Amino acid sequence: MPSRFSNVLHDHLPIAPWMADHTLRLPGTVPVSLADWLQRDEAFGGQMALRDWLIAERPAEVHALAPGARRAAEELLGFVLSHLADVPGYTREGEVVRRPDGVLVPLAGPPMLVAGRLVQEDLLILERPEGGPEHLLTGAVLCFPSNWTLSQKFGMPLSRIHLPVDAYDEALGRRVQRMCDAIRPDAPVMRANLSPSAHANLHSPRPEYSDYRPGPGEMRFVRVERQTLLRLPESRAIVFSIHIYQLPLDRLPEAEAARLREVRPAWFA
Structure with a gap:
């Protein structure tokens, strides 16, 4: 992967899930408005350039779609386009969309990949x-996996997807499934996940059960995933979006750094 993509970082974290008990514990969901479903931030240019490169050079690694999911994928692309129609910086020019960074994205092509070139979020x-x-x-366009691999999870149920996660037990799995069943098209929900990292690589796939935790003194970055769940009204499929924020540990505000040491002491041992 070109070296220019190795250090795409944020100036700050707009969300710090460890700062409140209700967002720290699983699943930690909160309501979010449709207008705030997708986000754009200061890392847009760098993240979108890497997304373009991955989709062009490694499409089989970052994209998958079951034959029966085509309808949902097309509805998702339409939903993204409808959302972006009200977002400053995007302009539709016939069958092409001009992004805020000036890049032209043709609308012809696999719907998940087209959507994946329009927004910073990965879409599942x-x-x-x-x-x-x-x-x-x-279905998925997954350019920025946080220590998992699409090919190992594709087609799997939620319980199997989360099998390596110790905290994802049978009781939590039932709660998550009930939550998914209850999501309404007009009422998406949001949660956030965090992980330590020794590097700033946005594209960070790993096989299941591989040890990815930084060793003592190796933690240099905090990686936060802003995750939303939204139901598509026609297909009734759920869209799981992931927006990645990365910040060097030494740039965390003092209060956030202190609280992180309190709730995740093993990361600093």
Whole structure:
């Protein structure tokens, strides 16, 4: 991967989930308005350039779509375009969209990949088969995985996807499934996840169960995922979006750094 993509960072973290108990514990969801579903920030140019490169050079690694999920993927692209119509900096010119960084994105092509070139978020489609007990991962454009690999999770139910996560037990799995079933098209929810990192690589896939925690003294960055869940009104699929924020540990405000040491002492051991 070109070295110019190795240090795309933020000036600050707009969300720090460890600062409040209700957002720190799982699942930690809060309501979010449709207008705030997707975000754009100071890292837009760098993140979008890397997304363009990954989609062009490594499409098989960052994209997957089950045959039956095409309808949901097309609806998702339409929903993204409708959302961006009200966002300053985006201009639709026929079958091309001009992004705020001036890049032209043709609308022809696989719908997930087109959507993945328009916004900073990774976008995943979750669908619950008729009579099935859980939602399955049936579509994705995943450019910035945080220590997981799309090919190992694609087509799997939520419980299997989260199998390596110690805290994701049967009881939590039932709560998450009930939450997914209850999401309404006009009422998305948001949560945030955080992880320590020794590097600033946005594209950070890893095999399941591999040890990715930095060793003593190696933690240099805080990586936060702003995650939203939104139901598409026609297909009834759920869109799981992931927006990555990365900040050097030494740039955290004093209060946030102190609280992080309190709730995650093992990261600093």
